[in-house]
Amino acid sequence: MKKANRATKPELPRRSPCAVANTLDRIGDKWSLLLVRDMLAGKTTYGQFLESPEGIPTNILADRLKRLEQFGIIARSAYQERPVRYAYALTESGRQLGRVLRALADWGLENIAGTKKELVPGSFVR
Amino acid sequence: MKKANRATKPELPRRSPCAVANTLDRIGDKWSLLLVRDMLAGKTTYGQFLESPEGIPTNILADRLKRLEQFGIIARSAYQERPVRYAYALTESGRQLGRVLRALADWGLENIAGTKKELVPGSFVR
DNA sequence: CTAGTTACTTGCGTTTTGCAAGTGTCTCGT
DNA sequence: ACGAGACACTTGCAAAACGCAAGTAACTAG
Numbered sequence: 001m002k003k004a005n006r007a008t009k010p011e012l013p014r015r016s017p018c019a020v021a022n023t024l025d026r027i028g029d030k031w032s033l034l035l036v037r038d039m040l041a042g043k044t045t046y047g048q049f050l051e052s053p054e055g056i057p058t059n060i061l062a063d064r065l066k067r068l069e070q071f072g073i074i075a076r077s078a079y080q081e082r083p084v085r086y087a088y089a090l091t092e093s094g095r096q097l098g099r100v101l102r103a104l105a106d107w108g109l110e111n112i113a114g115t116k117k118e119l120v121p122g123s124f125v126r
Numbered sequence: 127m128k129k130a131n132r133a134t135k136p137e138l139p140r141r142s143p144c145a146v147a148n149t150l151d152r153i154g155d156k157w158s159l160l161l162v163r164d165m166l167a168g169k170t171t172y173g174q175f176l177e178s179p180e181g182i183p184t185n186i187l188a189d190r191l192k193r194l195e196q197f198g199i200i201a202r203s204a205y206q207e208r209p210v211r212y213a214y215a216l217t218e219s220g221r222q223l224g225r226v227l228r229a230l231a232d233w234g235l236e237n238i239a240g241t242k243k244e245l246v247p248g249s250f251v252r
Numbered sequence: 253c254t255a256g257t258t259a260c261t262t263g264c265g266t267t268t269t270g271c272a273a274g275t276g277t278c279t280c281g282t
Numbered sequence: 283a284c285g286a287g288a289c290a291c292t293t294g295c296a297a298a299a300c301g302c303a304a305g306t307a308a309c310t311a312g
Contacts, residue, residue, distance in 0.1 A: 108145030
């Protein structure tokens with residue numbers, strides 16, 4: 001797994017100047033947007049993310065949190081000392097991904113049988 | 127690479143009933159939505175997809191076209207016999223992904239410096 | 253008969269993913 | 283003071299996905 005010190009912006013190799021391509025290079029994988037979904041639903045800690053029904057592996061979770069932080073989509077802060085515990089929260093930039101989430105959810109609801117809108121009621125309803 | 131006969135619906139293992147998760151399992155990778163973008167911009171052939179600036183590898187392209195067809199997002203049809211040449215086009219379901227593309231493009235434009243809205247003018251403007 | 257075009261497939265080395273287990277820090281109960 | 287437990291990760295390793303280059307198949311045009 002990639003070794004990168006927390007909170008330093010990585011210069012991603014740019015495939016093209018396309019806004020869609022560049023966005024996908026940041027959040028275009030199977031897990032990143034699920035974490036954003038969870039945060040929009042109010043989750044904030046490592047442990048809470050692990051509880052989601054999709055079952056993200058712990059190493060992937062740690063990696064994605066680091067990436068999202070580096071991209072300025074989320075921010076990490078200690079919510080208590082002794083012992084130190086961290087909370088993750090969406091930045092303004094991250095909150096704006098709500099529109100993407102909503103579009104994805106709407107598409108799934110219309111086009112995939114048996115899918116449900118929310119796991120946590122009231123999270124990203126219109 | 128996965129061996130699957132064309133146009134048969136694959137039963138994807140369902141990570142959860144969440145609409146977002148299920149949508150991501152279909153199109154949540156670095157290439158699928160770029161193909162949808164290209165089709166919204168009017169591209170239809172294998173050769174045209176290869177011309178896009180991101181430079182998709184040929185085996186990935188063939189695989190993604192097959193997947194998207196299996197999910198009912200695009201449809202393949204021969205646009206000429208002798209020699210047989212194929213055209214790919216979005217289905218109604220695929221066209222509805224335009225909303226996702228627009229959300230992703232808007233986010234990129236606002237949050238990633240140096241990104242541009244379109245490669246082909248008039249493709250998926252509001 | 254040779255070259256060119258289109259649409260792929262195949263091989264293979266590299267990277268990413270996923271599962272399980274382990275580590276470090278600190279609290280609490282006895 | 284000691285052991286169990288919670289939290290937030292890290293490490294090792296096998297399996298899957300990706301990416302590059304080259305090869306194949308079905309024609310057409312010269």
